[in-house]
Amino acid sequence: MGYPDNVLAGDERVVLHRHPHWKRLIGPALVLLIVTALASFGAAVVQNSDWDGTVKRVVLLVLAALWLIIVGWLTVWPFLNWWTTHFVITDRRVMFRHGLLTRSGIDIPLARINSVEFRHGLLDRMLRTGTLIIESASQDPLEFHDIPRVEQVHSLLYHEVFDTLGSEESPS
Known part of the structure; x- marks a missing residue:
């Protein structure tokens, strides 16, 4: 199930869309x-x-x-x-939506992200999942649990953040 395009800005594109890991x-x-x-x-x-x-x-x-x-x-x-929980990275923001009857979510603009971390134990490593931790300006770090292939998501988000910032530290 793709993420609904009606929540995206006109020229915004989805880079990654994931549901929580199937272990749930x-x-x-x-x-x-x-x-x-x-x-x-x-x-x-x-x-x-x-x-x-x-x-x-x-x-x-x-x-x-x-x-x-x-x-x-x-x-x-x-x-x-599980089906209605979405973790989405676009070229402008990170979106997290969850809930069936009562929906809630958070959007984090890529330009406001200070650091991106991941954490996974032995079982999570075997299942290729983990917790993604995003620290943004003026907020406590947000933890997103059971993100599939968390290391790849971490790397992708890191590249998107630096591409958005236009930093000379931006990886090629």
């Missing part, structure tokens, strides 16, 4: 598998019981409703939050 979806995927297995087991037990047909249907409907609520809350909702 591991927990919800495991929940889906476990809850589905438990619901299937419960349904099989109910089907093989010698209960009245109406009681079986009611218990199966309750199981299905519980499955739907748990999967919606612990699987679908986190996926939709």
